[in-house]
């Protein structure tokens with residue numbers, strides 16, 4: 001459903017801006033509805049789940065740089081991206097480096113984590 005070329009232009013491409021409204025220069029492609037079910041038994045936690053993912057991603061991209069790991073030769077290690085198939089699809093294992101953007105970012109993350117435990 002999420003990769004139907006009749007609904008999504010170039011559906012395999014990672015293009016979050018596809019969901020922007022037309023007034024903001026986007027294609028206004030529809031948000032997915034399937035992952036949380038349908039009808040009267042639709043997931044009651046969907047708003048909490050979506051808000052939690054939003055906060056997590058926003059925190060991550062605001063505070064850390066995410067990059068490919070370096071090999072012994074100092075070059076970035078390229079890794080194949082694989083996806084499982086089935087009822088839901090998960091990415092296969094790959095390594096990344098999370099590096100705080102600044103000492104302030106690092107302090108913020110450490111402080112936040114210490115309150116979460």
Ligand code: HEM
Pocket residue numbers: 034035036037038039040041042043044045046048049050
């Ligand atoms: C990304 C996270 C989540 C996904 C993908 C997800 C997905 C789903 C799906 C597919 C269903 C079945 C809907 C159907 O039968 O049509 C469901 C049901 C349900 N979910 Fe979630 N869910 C998520 C997070 C949560 C959270 C955070 C909570 C609670 C805080 C929650 C509570 C429930 C409950 C109670 C049901 C049963 C609803 C019913 O049968 O009336 N879910 N969820």
